[in-house]
Each structure stands twice: as structure tokens, then as C-alpha cells.
Amino acid sequence: MPPVNKKQFWYMWLGYALALAAWYAATAWLPVAAFERLPGPWEVITEWFSTDPAYGISLFTRDYYIHILYSFYRATAAFLMAVALGVPLGIFMGWSKTFNDFAAALFGLLRPIPPLAWVPLAILLFPSSESAVIYVTFLVAFFATTMNTYVGVRSIDNDYFRAAACLGSKPRHVLRHVIVPGALPHIFTGLQIAMGAAWFSLAAGEMIAAQYGLGYMIFEAYNLIQFPTIVIGMATLGIAGYVSSAAIRLLGVRLMRWHEQSLGMEG
Amino acid sequence: MTAKIRSIASAAGHEAQLDLAPRPAHGKLTITEVGKIYDPQGAAVVAVSDCSMDIAAGDFLAIVGPSGCGKSTLVNIIAGFDNLSSGEILLDDAPLATTEQAPRPGSDRVVVFQNGALFPWKSVLDNVMYGPLVQEVMTHREAKRKALDLLRRCGGLDRVAEAYPAQLSSGMQRRVEIVRALMNDPKVLLLDEPFRAMDTVSKTTMHEHLLEMYHVCRKTIVFITHDLEEAIFLADRVVVMTSRPGTIKTTLDVTLPRPRTAALLASEDFRALKAKLSAAVHEEAKRAFERGEREQA
Known part of the structure; x- marks a missing residue:
């Protein structure tokens, strides 16, 4: 949630500062071998803001933005298709019981398959690795959107349908004035x-099958032992998702x- | 300003209601030997059996009875949500529901629901305008003018036209819902325990508001309740139903003059009617209770 008042605002920054401090402490003082290779916060920040980065990726390099743009393009394309x-x-599943009866079983079976498990098949199926990555990203977004929309339609009180029928609605009116607005809160939860x-499935897909993108950037940095770049990639993913x-x-x-009004009234 | 004063006056119960509008030309309901059997898993449950009543156009009829006596079933059949198993219902002498012809919901019989069914995503005005707009019987401009006029005449509700239902009290919501129904100029208004969840004080206020609307815009009203005082105070006739199977036990004509105000509740005539109705209902409740005991044993 974005900060609402002054107190929340300061607590938010305090949280960030504490996390950075813990990170710094772990890399600087913790006598554990695993943390020795981890870049410290200062190291990452200087690399991130450097005009001449040691590993070629910073706020001032063209490549950084190309990776971001590729990832944004894929995430947006996949998301829009999913919507x-x-x-x-x-x-349709929420509206027609018959349709739901046969679609629900199929959904129940396909949904638990992790997106990464689709990657090899997607690469075989699609002509380019680009569409394969988008497909994998699309898939998870699609399941989340569909299921939440379905739940949203089912959660609409039957009295609204009856009231709409009493007031002389045709099916298209029911769709536009009852189903869509009634399911909208759930739909938006689903979209988020x-x-x-x-x-997250985009980053995974890019690590395996892409030439550009933040996931690819992270994995390449790992291969080339450029640890600060890994963290820059992760932080950028976090910001982009937020x-x-x-x-x-x-x-x-x-x-x-x-x-908002009805929530405000209840609370 | 006047609307506000008027509303306050009417809430306090001081305002004399307008004279009763003349009897409307349409809205005669003829219910003949109606029965309804639910048969979900082969075990037939008789919800309503051999129910007959005639309701003249513009009459206010209340149906009282214990829970599960099939009074909601009857309303659902009239509204067109449910079909009947035997008998027939005529509206203005034309078949509405018969064993061959399943009834369909329509804007000539509008229901006001127990838990309220204003669309929470529409403003008060958009809710009220909804019926005529989807039926395409009015232009947007006409609908808006008529909606605001009707809201104003029904206790100054035009003040809250832009509000969303959740911003109003439940009493106000229910009044708006009744206005939304009246906006369609229905032949029959079906009220299914609309004031069930309210405390006694708000209920009395709501009764006066409802009677005011009835006086302004007279319709055939079928009012379902289990509150005897409410039934007597509002209706021209009270029908008492028995439970399992739901049949008509007795009918009581309420001869109290209109307009009626809260002062009537203390009158001798009102108390006599209530005593008479209580006796009938109590006897039935006792029978139902004993039957329940036997079923338990």
C-alpha cells in the first residue's frame, strides 16, 4: 500500500533502512563463507549509479534500458492477452453452469502445472523463443485472471439477477449492468x-529462453560472475512489479x- | 429546504398523508387453487397447497405466517421466479402462471427483496432509472426527470440521488428500492419481508413512508411478513397461512380507515384486530410446534 500519512511514510523508509543495514551487516561482518561473495549494498549502489559501471550495466547505460523495455513489453503483452x-x-464460466462443468475439470488439471514446466514444450511449439517466453508468462496470468473472474461472477448475490429480471433486463443488460460491475472487485484482485x-514467471522464462530482458540479464551476470549486476536486476524486477x-x-x-464507499461504510 | 422539512415532519409522524389515489385500472390478481411441490431428490415437499385468493386492483394485501409456510414461494411464483405445480394465477384475467405456462419475470410485477437488491455499483438515480432505460420505454432525459420527480414525491429522496446505496441507511435504501419498483409503473408490487431486519422505531417510520408512497402511487401490493402489527397497520386484508403444506388458514379484513398514522397503533379497533389475528396465528404456531416435536421424537 502506498503511504497514507506521515507516520506510515517514515515507517516505510525505516523498513528500507533496516533491511539495507541487515544486508550490510551480513556481508561485512558475518563470518560465514556463503556471504563473502555476496555484494554489499554500497557496492551495488555505486555500480547502479555509476556512469562507467565495472560490469557494463547501470542507470547510465543503454543496455540496462533495453533489458527493462524487453521485459516490460513481454509482461504487458502477456498480461493484456491474459485479460x-x-x-x-x-x-462465461460463471454464467453458464454447463460450460463451467466441463471447463472447471480441465482448469483444475492444468492450473497446478508450474509455468517453468511449460518452457520446453513452449519452445518446441512456438517458432521463436520470444513467443515461447510470452506464452509462459501469459499462462500464469491467464489462470489467475480467469479463476478470479469466475469467482467474482459466482459471488454476485442471486437477488441482483432477480431484480434485474423484474426490471425488464435482457441478457445483454444483465451482462453489462450486473455481471461485469458485480464481478469487478474480484476481477481487479485477479488482475493484480x-x-x-x-x-515472476517472466523472469524465469527469460533466464532459460531469451536474448534480452531482466531475467536474462540476471542469469548472464551469474554466468559471468558479475554479482552486483544480479542484485541490480533483482531490484529492478521488484520495482517494475510494484x-x-x-x-x-x-x-x-x-x-x-x-x-470504496461500501468498504468505507463497513469499516 | 421544503423537502427536508417535509421529510422530518413525516419521519416524526405528524404529517397527514395525502388522500388515497383512486383505484388503478390494472393489477387484479386471481389466484386459484395454487399448489407447489418441490421435488429435489424424489422426496416431494409440498410447499403450498390449494391456495386461493382474489386481490382487487389497488388492494394492499398482507400475507402472514410462520417461517417456511410457503409465503415466499407464492411471491416467487407471482414474480415469475418459480413455476407452480397445480392451479393457476391470472393477472387482469389473463393467464400469468398455469401448469402449462411457466411464469416469467416482468416489469409489471416488481419485487422488493428481503435483504435489499439495489445495485451497489449504481447511484440512487441510476438505480431508479434502470428499469425504463433497459426496457427502452423512456429516453435518458425523460427517465431522469421522472426519477427525480418520483424520488422527490416519495419523502424527498431526490436529495440523495447522487449517493451510492452503501452511503444510505438501510431504511433509506429500502425506500429507494420501492421507488425503483414504482418507476416501472408495475401492476403489482411484491414486498417480501422488506423491513425484517429493522428495529421497531425505524419500522414504524418505514410503514408511514410506505403508506405515503401507496397514497401517492397506488398499486396492488402483496406484502409478506411475520409481524402481525405490521400486517394490520398496512393492509386492507391480512391472509394467515399455515405451514407444511402452506394453505390459507384465515382471512381478516382490516376495516381501519386511511390515511393511517402511528397513533392508530394505540387505538381500540387496532388492538381488537390484533387480538383476533394473534389467536388465529397462535393456534397455528402451536400446531406447527407440536408437529415439530413429533417429528423430533
Whole structure:
């Protein structure tokens, strides 16, 4: 959650500072062999902000932004496809009992397969590794979107459907005025989960089958023993995931003013 | 300003209600030997059996009975949510529900629900405008004008037109829901225990609001409740139903004059009617209780 008042704001920074301190302490003073190779915070920050980075990646290098752009492009493409397919499918599953009966079983079987397990098959299936990575990213986002939309539709009180019928609604009105707005809070929860899931399966996919991207950058740095670059990549992934989730949350709040009102009333 | 004063006055129960509107031309319900058997897993449960009543257009009818006596089932059949197993229901002498023809929900019979079913994602105004807009019987401009007018006439509710339902008290929500129903100019208004979850004081206020709406905009009303005072205070006629199977035990004509105010609750006539109704219901409740005991044993 973004900071709301002054106290929360300072606690947030205190949290960051404590984490950095713990990290520094672990690398500088902890007499454990495992931590000796770990770059300290200062080392990472100087590399990150250096105009002439030792390992070629910093805020001032072109490559850094190319990796970010590739990752953003893949995450966004996968996410948009997941929304375009998952939301209608979830609505349809929630609406039609017959359709759900046969789709639910299939979903139950496919959903637990970890995204990484799809990578080899995706590489075989798709003409380029680019589409394979996007496909794997899409898949997790798609399941999260579909399932949450479905749950959202099912959670709509039956009285709303009856009221809509009494007031003379045709099916298209029910869809537009009852199902979509009624499921929207759940849909947006699903979109946030989908965005988060998209970023982590994206990084995994990029490590295995890509030429550019933050996941690729991290894995390449690992191969070349460029430890500060690994941490830069991880931190960038964290920021990117946070920013895209926050953007979705903000959009959700704007679209669902009524929901804020009812939550405020309950609390 | 006037709307506010008016609303306060009416909430305090001082305002005399307007004269009762003339009897509407439509809305005659003829219920003949209606029965409903639920048969979920082969074990037939008789919810309603041999239920007959005639409701004249513009009449206010209350149905009371213990929980599970099939009074909601009856409303669901009239509303078109459920079909019947025997008998028939006519609306203005045209078949509404028969054993061959399953009823369909329609804007001529609007239900106000027990737990409230205003769309929480729509403002008060959008809720009220919803019916005519989806039926495409009014333009947006007409619907808005009529909605605001109706809200204003029903206790100054136009003040909250832009609010979302969650921002209103539950009493206010229920009044808006009734206005949303009236907006469709229905022949029959079906109220399924709409004030069930309210405390006695708000309930009395709601009754006066409902009667005010009834006076302004007279419709055939079927009002389901298990509160005897509520039934007598509001209705022209009270039907007492028995449980399992749901049949009509007795019918009581309420001769109290309209307009009615809270002062009526203390009158001798009201208490006599209540005593009479209590006796009938109590006898039935005792029978149901004993039957329950036997089922337990």
C-alpha cells in the first residue's frame, strides 16, 4: 500500500533502512563463507549509479534500458492477452453452469502445472523463443485472471439477477449492468495477482529462453560472475512489479468508486 | 429546504398523508387453487397447497405466517421466479402462471427483496432509472426527470440521488428500492419481508413512508411478513397461512380507515384486530410446534 500519512511514510523508509543495514551487516561482518561473495549494498549502489559501471550495466547505460523495455513489453503483452481471454472466459464460466462443468475439470488439471514446466514444450511449439517466453508468462496470468473472474461472477448475490429480471433486463443488460460491475472487485484482485505472477514467471522464462530482458540479464551476470549486476536486476524486477501492480490498483479504485464507499461504510 | 422539512415532519409522524389515489385500472390478481411441490431428490415437499385468493386492483394485501409456510414461494411464483405445480394465477384475467405456462419475470410485477437488491455499483438515480432505460420505454432525459420527480414525491429522496446505496441507511435504501419498483409503473408490487431486519422505531417510520408512497402511487401490493402489527397497520386484508403444506388458514379484513398514522397503533379497533389475528396465528404456531416435536421424537 502506498503511504497514507506521515507516520506510515517514515515507517516505510525505516523498513528500507533496516533491511539495507541487515544486508550490510551480513556481508561485512558475518563470518560465514556463503556471504563473502555476496555484494554489499554500497557496492551495488555505486555500480547502479555509476556512469562507467565495472560490469557494463547501470542507470547510465543503454543496455540496462533495453533489458527493462524487453521485459516490460513481454509482461504487458502477456498480461493484456491474459485479460482479453481470461475475463470473458471467467465470465462465461460463471454464467453458464454447463460450460463451467466441463471447463472447471480441465482448469483444475492444468492450473497446478508450474509455468517453468511449460518452457520446453513452449519452445518446441512456438517458432521463436520470444513467443515461447510470452506464452509462459501469459499462462500464469491467464489462470489467475480467469479463476478470479469466475469467482467474482459466482459471488454476485442471486437477488441482483432477480431484480434485474423484474426490471425488464435482457441478457445483454444483465451482462453489462450486473455481471461485469458485480464481478469487478474480484476481477481487479485477479488482475493484480496476474500482474505479479506474470513478472515472476517472466523472469524465469527469460533466464532459460531469451536474448534480452531482466531475467536474462540476471542469469548472464551469474554466468559471468558479475554479482552486483544480479542484485541490480533483482531490484529492478521488484520495482517494475510494484509499479505495474500499483497502476492496476489505481485504475481499479477509479473504476469502482462505489466499492470504496461500501468498504468505507463497513469499516 | 421544503423537502427536508417535509421529510422530518413525516419521519416524526405528524404529517397527514395525502388522500388515497383512486383505484388503478390494472393489477387484479386471481389466484386459484395454487399448489407447489418441490421435488429435489424424489422426496416431494409440498410447499403450498390449494391456495386461493382474489386481490382487487389497488388492494394492499398482507400475507402472514410462520417461517417456511410457503409465503415466499407464492411471491416467487407471482414474480415469475418459480413455476407452480397445480392451479393457476391470472393477472387482469389473463393467464400469468398455469401448469402449462411457466411464469416469467416482468416489469409489471416488481419485487422488493428481503435483504435489499439495489445495485451497489449504481447511484440512487441510476438505480431508479434502470428499469425504463433497459426496457427502452423512456429516453435518458425523460427517465431522469421522472426519477427525480418520483424520488422527490416519495419523502424527498431526490436529495440523495447522487449517493451510492452503501452511503444510505438501510431504511433509506429500502425506500429507494420501492421507488425503483414504482418507476416501472408495475401492476403489482411484491414486498417480501422488506423491513425484517429493522428495529421497531425505524419500522414504524418505514410503514408511514410506505403508506405515503401507496397514497401517492397506488398499486396492488402483496406484502409478506411475520409481524402481525405490521400486517394490520398496512393492509386492507391480512391472509394467515399455515405451514407444511402452506394453505390459507384465515382471512381478516382490516376495516381501519386511511390515511393511517402511528397513533392508530394505540387505538381500540387496532388492538381488537390484533387480538383476533394473534389467536388465529397462535393456534397455528402451536400446531406447527407440536408437529415439530413429533417429528423430533
